[in-house]
Amino acid sequence: MAQQKPISPRVLMMGNEAVGEGAIRAGCQCYFGYPITPQNELTAYMAKHMLEHGRVFIQSESELAAISMVFGAAAAGARAMTSSSSPGISLKQEGISYLAGARLPAVIVNVQRGGPGLGGIDPSQCDYFQAVKGGGHGDYHCIVLAPASVQDMHDMTVEAFRLADRYRTPVMVLADGRLGQMMEPITLYAAPPPPVPAKPWALTGATKREARNIRSLFMAEGGLEKHNIILQEVYQQIKRTEPRSEEILTENCDYAIAAWGTCARIAKEVIQKARAQGLRAGLFRPITLWPFPSESLLALAGKVKALLVVEMNAGQMLEDVQLAVKDRVPVHFSGYPGGRVPTTSNMLSALTLMAQQFRGL
Amino acid sequence: MNTKKNHPARRSKKQMLYQRPKSLTNVPMHYCAGCGHSLIHKVLAELMDELGIRERTIGVAPVGCAVLAYFYLKCDISEAAHGRAAAVATGIKRALPDRIVFSYQGDGDLAAIGMAETVHAANRGENITVIFVNNTVYGMTGGQMAPTTLVGQITPTCPKGRDPLTMGPPIRVCELLNTLDRPYYIERVALDGPQGVLAAKRALRTALTAQIDNKGYTFVEVLSPCPTYFRLSPIESLRFVKESMVPVFPVGVFRKEGVAIHA
Ligand SMILES: Cc1ncc(C[n+]2csc(CCOP(=O)(O)OP(=O)(O)O)c2C)c(N)n1
Ligand code: SF4
Numbered sequence: 001m002a003q004q005k006p007i008s009p010r011v012l013m014m015g016n017e018a019v020g021e022g023a024i025r026a027g028c029q030c031y032f033g034y035p036i037t038p039q040n041e042l043t044a045y046m047a048k049h050m051l052e053h054g055r056v057f058i059q060s061e062s063e064l065a066a067i068s069m070v071f072g073a074a075a076a077g078a079r080a081m082t083s084s085s086s087p088g089i090s091l092k093q094e095g096i097s098y099l100a101g102a103r104l105p106a107v108i109v110n111v112q113r114g115g116p117g118l119g120g121i122d123p124s125q126c127d128y129f130q131a132v133k134g135g136g137h138g139d140y141h142c143i144v145l146a147p148a149s150v151q152d153m154h155d156m157t158v159e160a161f162r163l164a165d166r167y168r169t170p171v172m173v174l175a176d177g178r179l180g181q182m183m184e185p186i187t188l189y190a191a192p193p194p195p196v197p198a199k200p201w202a203l204t205g206a207t208k209r210e211a212r213n214i215r216s217l218f219m220a221e222g223g224l225e226k227h228n229i230i231l232q233e234v235y236q237q238i239k240r241t242e243p244r245s246e247e248i249l250t251e252n253c254d255y256a257i258a259a260w261g262t263c264a265r266i267a268k269e270v271i272q273k274a275r276a277q278g279l280r281a282g283l284f285r286p287i288t289l290w291p292f293p294s295e296s297l298l299a300l301a302g303k304v305k306a307l308l309v310v311e312m313n314a315g316q317m318l319e320d321v322q323l324a325v326k327d328r329v330p331v332h333f334s335g336y337p338g339g340r341v342p343t344t345s346n347m348l349s350a351l352t353l354m355a356q357q358f359r360g361l
Numbered sequence: 362m363n364t365k366k367n368h369p370a371r372r373s374k375k376q377m378l379y380q381r382p383k384s385l386t387n388v389p390m391h392y393c394a395g396c397g398h399s400l401i402h403k404v405l406a407e408l409m410d411e412l413g414i415r416e417r418t419i420g421v422a423p424v425g426c427a428v429l430a431y432f433y434l435k436c437d438i439s440e441a442a443h444g445r446a447a448a449v450a451t452g453i454k455r456a457l458p459d460r461i462v463f464s465y466q467g468d469g470d471l472a473a474i475g476m477a478e479t480v481h482a483a484n485r486g487e488n489i490t491v492i493f494v495n496n497t498v499y500g501m502t503g504g505q506m507a508p509t510t511l512v513g514q515i516t517p518t519c520p521k522g523r524d525p526l527t528m529g530p531p532i533r534v535c536e537l538l539n540t541l542d543r544p545y546y547i548e549r550v551a552l553d554g555p556q557g558v559l560a561a562k563r564a565l566r567t568a569l570t571a572q573i574d575n576k577g578y579t580f581v582e583v584l585s586p587c588p589t590y591f592r593l594s595p596i597e598s599l600r601f602v603k604e605s606m607v608p609v610f611p612v613g614v615f616r617k618e619g620v621a622i623h624a
């Protein structure tokens with residue numbers, strides 16, 4: 001008898017590996033990737049474990065090729081994935097646009113590092129705009145999930161596959177080098193993989209049916225417009241159903257930090273420290289960056305005196321926060337571009353400084 | 362001997378001598394008169410019929426004049442971004458190893474923007490068939506210079522003719538791929554007349570049969586007329602293929618059963 005694997009074991013894992021294990025447990029059948037720091041452990045994890053599970057792994061010749069291999073595997077109906085870090089994700093934008101245009105489900109993981117250009121290898125959140133505003137050419141969106149712990153890296157990878165199949169769209173997990181490299185104990189996903197829906201569009205060979213094609217090209221009169229309207233309908237549906245956020249200590253809260261990913265993780269500690277000093281602080285953390293949880297944030301905006309957006313960039317989510325709160329509350333910003341991770345005391349002093357301006361108001 | 366009496370057409374009025382391959386749709390092709398693409402489509406469709414593989418074949422169409430190949434071939438077909446057809450074909454074949462997978466690509470697609478994907482799919486020995494339509498120009502975008510444009514050939518982007526010193530000489534892809542270890546079969550044929558069509562069919566049959574037998578990477582280059590951007594009549598274009606292209610791109614088998622054949 002085959003030995004039963006222990007259910008939901010607690011294991012110590014690195015973020016990059018937790019993504020890989022999540023993908024395997026989500027039923028990822030094909031992984032294609034190209035080495036880049038700080039996500040190399042993920043590609044190496046897949047090289048070892050995908051092959052052990054009898055699944056497909058290829059170290060591609062480039063990120064352009066990797067994402068096109070994902071395109072092919074997804075077109076053939078397989079659960080497919082690729083991962084990279086910022087410069088490599090720029091190359092993948094071509095294929096991501098094609099995936100969106102052809103309505104193919106796929107998972108892309110970006111373990112961000114500082115830019116622009118070759119930038120550096122330190123953690124960053126500088127690809128927010130690229131991830132949530134489209135990224136490649138054309139009028140499209142990817143669903144973007146923002147993990148803030150190794151557990152999230154694992155769970156959100158599983159969730160990304162579910163969402164990709166649910167909406168026939170590419171889904172991005174937007175992590176950063178800090179999350180990729182850190183180790184934490186996590187509970188492994190132990191349920192069966194999210195069910196794969198029927199794929200009546202997949203290319204499997206035209207056995208006893210009409211031939212099919214997968215394409216993003218619509219040349220006939222009005223065809224592309226119609227196709228774009230369909231895409232937009234899907235995006236509207238996603239916007240209605242999928243925005244997710246987490247709020248901590250936002251009841252009886254005067255000053256809320258709005259932060260995602262690594263910054264949100266640091267902010268969790270900062271608001272506790274602030275409360276200990278008598279400052280009524282809270283945290284608003286978007287879990288989905290697209291769709292952005294605007295409604296929840298707007299509701300919170302009516303309850304606080306000011307919002308402090310903290311990001312490891314020069315102010316990107318900041319713009320979505322400003323749009324969401326519609327001038328109902330002052331929005332301050334504290335940014336760390338170029339690969340710097342703020343410390344708790346950095347963030348705490350930014351928060352106290354902001355609060356001082358509102359004292360007595 | 363075909364005397365008037367026993368000429369095949371006389372034996373029975375109903376006897377079918379030639380017909381549209383079942384794997385070819387009835388859609389009028391958008392290709393220009395005398396274009397090689399339509400002939401290669403037909404040959405491919407005939408082979409899908411003859412080898413009985415239409416229902417398990419998945420093709421990858423290029424970005425180029427053959428971008429709409431899925432309107433003409435009755436097998437499943439995927440689009441690929443410009444140049445990425447070999448990578449898309451790799452993804453399909455790895456996901457579904459028992460299907461027959463081909464990519465169909467022009468010279469700009471395969472040997473310029475997609476050269477990396479071309480070389481690495483060949484080097485991995487992907488069990489796919491790559492059909493390379495070399496017409497020396499970028500047909501779809503207006504006949505610009507391609508990696509295979511002949512020295513001295515005039516195009517909108519080399520209006521004084523291709524200068525090998527600043528633009529490089531034409532790239533011979535079969536010869537280049539033949540330096541790799543993994544390809545199983547590489548052949549170049551020329552669509553320079555009816556014999557060329559038969560040669561193309563024979564080469565493609567060898568390639569597809571090898572794939573059916575899981576032998577590995579197969580590559581067929583077809584020197585193909587583009588009358589529109591050769592700025593010649595269809596008949597003159599065939600002559601151009603024969604007299605101008607073949608001397609630069611010699612036809613023949615370069616790799617057979619995994620073994621390089623040196624001329
Ligand atoms: C990324 C990108 N760059 C450029 C183009 C424009 N483009 C379309 S087809 C093509 C070249 C096609 O030439 P070839 O591959 O030789 O095929 P042919 O049309 O001659 O059959 C180009 C440059 C594109 N669609 N995408
Ligand atoms: S432009 Fe050239 S390659 Fe394109 S369809 Fe016309 S003849 Fe064929």
